[in-house]
Amino acid sequence: MEIKKVFSVVFLLVLTLQGCSYKTTYQPIEYSSMVNDKPRIVEQSNKYIGVFDKGDRIIDPTPLNITEDKVNFTHTDRKFFTVVHKEDTLVVSNREIDFRKVHNFRDLGGIPTSEGRYTKWGKIYRSGHLHKLNSKEKEKVVSLGITTIIDLRTDKEIGKKPDKIPNSLTYHNYQAYDDSEDMFSKTKKDVLKGKLTPSQADSLVVEFYSLYPTHDIKKVREIVLTILDNSESTLFHCSAGKDRTGMIGAILLSILKVEQQVIIDEYLLSNNYRVEEVSSRMKLAKFGKFLYPKINYQVIENFSWIKPMYIQAMFDGIAKEYGSMENYILNGLQIDKEKQREYIEKYTQ
Structure with missing residues (x-):
């Protein structure tokens, strides 16, 4: 048992230093399509990116007509935006x-x-x-x-x-x-x-x-x-x-x-x-x-x-x-x- 523990530590160190590929799963994995919903807000490294359809309009906190698919927000605090999307008014966040x-x-x-x-x-x-x-x-x-x-x-x-x-x-x-x-x-x-x-x-x-x-x-x-x-x-x-x-x-x-x-x-x-x-x-x-x-x-x-x-x-x-x-x-x-x-x-x- 002690030998196994030693080997376990060694293999963990090798894993850390060398890595090992897992690019292909051994069976089909099903993912959620919800990550592709628009409009949506994505948090990345303390920054927030808005992903919208062209024509969407943010009415809170500052009126903004969306002309591009992505909008970078300068703030670092989580926000909730009210967006007019295809005639629906939605609240979106990350x-x-x-x-x-x-x-x-x-x-x-x-x-x-x-x-x-x-x-x-x-x-x-x-x-x-x-x-x-x-x-x-x-x-x-x-x-x-x-x-x-x-x-x-x-x-x-x-x-x-x-x-x-x-x-x-x-x-x-x-x-x-x-x-x-x-x-x-x-x-x-x-x-x-x-x-x-x-x-x-x-x-x-x-x-x-x-x-x-x-x-x-x-x-x-x-x-x-x-x-x-x-x-x-x-x-x-x-x-x-x-x-x-x-x-x-x-x-x-x-x-x-x-x-x-x-x-x-x-x-x-x-x-x-x-x-x-x-x-x-x-x-x-x-x-x-x-x-x-x-x-x-x-x-x-x-x-x-x-x-x-x-x-x-x-x-x-x-x-x-x-x-x-x-x-x-x-x-x-x-x-x-x-x-x-x-x-x-x-x-x-």
Whole structure:
């Protein structure tokens, strides 16, 4: 065991110095088309770029007729712009929030609902874990108006990588998944030993998704209500910000009357925003082949990327248990129509 630890350190050093290619995935990966929406704002190295259709007009804060596809904004603070786009008046901002030490950080604002409304920007955020948050980026979290952090991880995950957040924020840990048997660690060992096939890996993820929203409905309700009842802004996260976070995000958007296909498209943004993270993991896996020759790269991909069929399994699991998402909201989460309408008015416009 000690020899393996030494080799692991060596391979990590080699990886850092030499790198390893992961330009082609071992299976097709589906990405979200939401990143191509216009108009949109993109944050790049503390600068903001607006991507528009010609003819779009910014009416706030300064009237501006768009004559080019891209507009560079000189300010470094996050802004919300009111844009007249194809006769519709929209509020736009940057969906992905740029953090060096936190992956997959994004705003659930600007998403269209079935009622012709849009979710409000700056109210609900989602991300990966906050263990590497430095002092400067802690200030950035506060600047976003976030007052509450909801951590969806298990005790063991938190013990290894506890959140490092500003003292002024309220922290909650809600575990809707009981990992008392440490299945996460056991599965990881099976992956390293090559005991899982790609189809078995998919089946495990699908089963997890199908059970998570109904297994401990009281805990899921507590998570959802803590977010929706907050008078300020909330950030919720798990480890990578893709699976548990993806499901809670899908439930929240369902309550706000976002259509299922749009929810899936938002869910898939985790693939767009985690390319570098997954690439690093796959590079490490290639070097790990020396220690664990039975590693199956496609299995690792199945646990690293997300697929539409995963979140579909969540919807199917809810339908199987409650008949429909509407019944799940009403009878499972115990949010009646009147309360749901209050949330819609609060979080959409």
